[in-house]
Amino acid sequence: MTAQSFRRVAVIGAGKMGLPIACHMAGRGLHVTACDLNAELVAAINRAECPFDEPGLAELLARARRDGHLEATTQTAAAVGEADAILVLVPVLLTPEREADLAGIEAVARLIGKAVRAGALVSFETTLPVGTTRRLGALIAEQGREPGRDFRLVFSPERVKSRLVLERLGTTPKIVGGLTPACAEAGAAFYAAALGAPVLRVDSLEAAEFAKLADMIYRDANIALANELARYAEALGVDFAAVRAAANTSGEAQLLLPGIGVGGHCTPVYPWFAIGDAERHGVELALAADARAVNDGQGAWMLDRIERATGSLRGRTAVVLGLGFRPGVKEHVCSPAFLLRDELERRGARVLVHDPLYATEELAALGFAGVVRLEDARADTLILNTAHVPYEALDFASLATHGLRVVADGRNLWDPAAVRAAGLVYLGVGRP
Numbered sequence: 001m002t003a004q005s006f007r008r009v010a011v012i013g014a015g016k017m018g019l020p021i022a023c024h025m026a027g028r029g030l031h032v033t034a035c036d037l038n039a040e041l042v043a044a045i046n047r048a049e050c051p052f053d054e055p056g057l058a059e060l061l062a063r064a065r066r067d068g069h070l071e072a073t074t075q076t077a078a079a080v081g082e083a084d085a086i087l088v089l090v091p092v093l094l095t096p097e098r099e100a101d102l103a104g105i106e107a108v109a110r111l112i113g114k115a116v117r118a119g120a121l122v123s124f125e126t127t128l129p130v131g132t133t134r135r136l137g138a139l140i141a142e143q144g145r146e147p148g149r150d151f152r153l154v155f156s157p158e159r160v161k162s163r164l165v166l167e168r169l170g171t172t173p174k175i176v177g178g179l180t181p182a183c184a185e186a187g188a189a190f191y192a193a194a195l196g197a198p199v200l201r202v203d204s205l206e207a208a209e210f211a212k213l214a215d216m217i218y219r220d221a222n223i224a225l226a227n228e229l230a231r232y233a234e235a236l237g238v239d240f241a242a243v244r245a246a247a248n249t250s251g252e253a254q255l256l257l258p259g260i261g262v263g264g265h266c267t268p269v270y271p272w273f274a275i276g277d278a279e280r281h282g283v284e285l286a287l288a289a290d291a292r293a294v295n296d297g298q299g300a301w302m303l304d305r306i307e308r309a310t311g312s313l314r315g316r317t318a319v320v321l322g323l324g325f326r327p328g329v330k331e332h333v334c335s336p337a338f339l340l341r342d343e344l345e346r347r348g349a350r351v352l353v354h355d356p357l358y359a360t361e362e363l364a365a366l367g368f369a370g371v372v373r374l375e376d377a378r379a380d381t382l383i384l385n386t387a388h389v390p391y392e393a394l395d396f397a398s399l400a401t402h403g404l405r406v407v408a409d410g411r412n413l414w415d416p417a418a419v420r421a422a423g424l425v426y427l428g429v430g431r432p
Contacts, residue, residue, distance in 0.1 A: 015091070100129050121154065133153065213273055303340075374399060396419050
């Protein structure tokens, strides 16, 4: 296989990952069609209007449209029928029972089955439970195209993250697992040409799916370990930041940062794909399940500390700073802010949310009471969820004159001495 084998690419799902990937491939000379059900998003892409705050994307999109290498459409079946390679990047989240919600991606597989051309490559990049790609291939086959014979089926997980996508697409090793060795060879050749990144072949679809889940579980468990050790440090009156820095000099430890919780599409979601499936195979992933409980419990742990230090939260006003799950990113999927809100309300507090990236109307649509100026909130409790840059320079002395009593620094953003100098109670994660 050579780059010439894959001149036309269809990317199904033109979201915050799909569109940058499509633009990157278009920038390498491929003709890419970004497919999405959102007609407004498709229209914006075709006008070369960048819909996402991703560094470098606006310029790359404009160039790809100008050069004629990228187009967007809602007519996914037509794009699939013309494509040499089809990449699937539609989201898979959790059902209320914490199972993978596969309805959307199964519908995509059936659509691909109706339109895929002979010899095409079909690559699922959406993170999936182990064994799902093989089942999706069977759904495609229901329409008459046999995977491994009529088209080449691979799983190659997306491995980059928001605001770093274009920076890392060409350097992060691309894991590729195929239904057959020939499928894997085709997938490896495609990604080497389309991304310019190193390619790591594994021996099956399941191994590639498992590798992505293992990566996410490791991260979640590492953060949970840091959170538990930070709790211990709090009890001892020891600064965990210094402990962590010292421990990580061994060359063998790599403790991540503790915090008030873990958010996003990935880390809070994907461990459950493995936990449930492992149970069905007679295996208990106790550490992975415990990590989820620890990380989701960090908000309640911080509220317990607030109440121990300053009394019950009932009847008090608390402002959660930051809805987004990462600094500078307008994305709130599984943000710890939701858990904080629910737990604060359970304890009888009035809850407000402030985030410079969201309008109050947007916050209201998500079930939050928003506040524009912190001074107007007259809150006695401030809880940092997201370390947005504007929060670095908060005037704590001014906020104290407007009723603030306690600052819960969920991301260890501020100097404890500076906060306490304003006459406030300061509580940080793993800080005495």
